[in-house]
Amino acid sequence: MRIRPAEIASLRVTVMGLGLHGGGLASALFFARRGAQVTVTDFRQDTAAFGSLLGDLEAWKVRTVLGRHEERDFTDTDLVVKNPAVPPSSPYLRLARERGIPVETDLSIFLQLCPGPVLAVTGSKGKSTTASALHHCLQVSHPGSRLGGNITVSPLGFLDSLGPADPVVLELSSWQLADLRGRDLLSPRVCAVTRILPDHQDKYPDMASYVADKKVIFASQKPGQFAVFNADDPWQRDFPAATAAAVRWFSRAPLPPERPGAFLEKGVGLRREAGRTETILPARLEVPGEHNRLNLLAAGLAARLFGLEPAPIAAALSAFRGIEHRLELVAERAGVRIYNDSAATIPEAVAAALSALPAPVFLIAGGTDKNLDFRPLAGAAGQAAGIFLLQGSATRKIEELFRKEGIPFEGPFPGLAEALARAWEAARGRARRGTGASLLFSPGCASFELFLNEFDRGRRFKELVGSLP
Secondary structure (H helix, E strand, O other), rough: OOHHHHHHHHOOEEEEOOOOOHHHHHHHHHHHOOOEEEEEEEOOOOHHHHOOOOHHHOOOOOOEEOOOOHHHHHHHHOOEEEOOOOOOOOOHHHHHHHHOOOOOHHHHHHHHHOOEEEEEEOOOOOHHHHHHHHHHHHHHHHHOOEEOOOEOOOOOHHHHHHHOOOOOEEOOHHHHHHHHHHOOOOOEEEEEOOOOOOOOOOOOOOOHHHHHHOOOHHHHOOOOOOEEEEOOOOHHHHHHHHHHOOOEEOOOOOOOOOOOOOEOOOOOOEEEEEEEEEEEEEOOOOOOOOHHHHHHHHHHHHEEEEEEHHHHHHHHHHHHOOOOOOOOOEEEEEEEEEEEOOOOOOOOHHHHHHOOOOOOEEEEOOOOOOOOOOHHHHHHHHHHHEEEEEEOOOHHHHHHEEEEEEOEEEEEEEEOOOOOHHHHHHHHHHHHHHHEEEEEOOOOOEEOOOOOHHHHHHHHHHHHHHHEE
């Protein structure tokens, strides 16, 4: 279905999945404000989880169906807008498709109507930081630039404020990309792919299927556009053959002369093109960790390919302070620096966080399983001065692995408050010796047994830190 603004007022629209980040709300309000008859339906029945969202919908006379789905909402409608978390195999979506009713997402609608250039970022880890740093660079010369997508901001919420010269940076998950497959809607001026690691293996049959969804980001690019790939990532070696865009690489080590792109040299990010080398990333950064240096390098290269000059890119990246829930410095008390890294939902992210912080580091980890291999966490555990596990289905696998490898730990604790209290006691005790310490909350797992999502988990952690003695 091609969305035509002049026809929206005549539509009956079903939004499937209100979501907890506002994506469903943005879709519902987008159509309701334009006169459409809108229904929002969500299996979740706990109205408290939606906060003020329901009041916003009521103000625009949006019908809400919570705790269930009703078949008529998928058969007696003109359009279904699905949340990315809703699997394509849903019987309700099948009902709609059998009757020829189009199924869209907030992104597919946005991409049909966006008046300006789009830049896109995906990957397993680092995509939020890379997308945010890229947006930070663009704002210097394009103050109307916006950031949306998987970063919990639906681009439909800011569509009306965009002009034809305003670039939009989209952070895209594998689920969002899968919904765009074969639509020829996503053709970013520049795309970037951060490192790909095993993730969501409880939802995908294998890694190849997961990576196939990531490839959608560059599958419909055109000549004259750019695709930025990670030269250090074996999953990305065959990516150039799957895009018509001009390929540029980024790497933690100098690239061979025949590979144009950007690389790190003594901590400085250099971009080389046609035999000319320029600095796009300074040695001094506000965000910690070698992995973040590589994320910012990718962002700087994407900004340069979009047309920004090297000096303002380097200045913007040097001032970039990171984002919430990603190695976020929450507080410094009694010689202990406390970090919220709740967005670390795979073990490799915990390993990167441990490497980024000065010893001694006291780690809180554990949570819900996504059918991942936790050996990378065991390999990095030696960098931690103490490990405190939070209960969950993944934690049971971690416990078994740690016992087998002889890695000491405490817990599992039944709640975050108990784990934090014990980790704080240990970190504060070490800091009293005059060496200082870091307390790191980097779960390495999903969060659904105890929290709504990783963002709810991170906010709860920060609240608890605020009440520490």
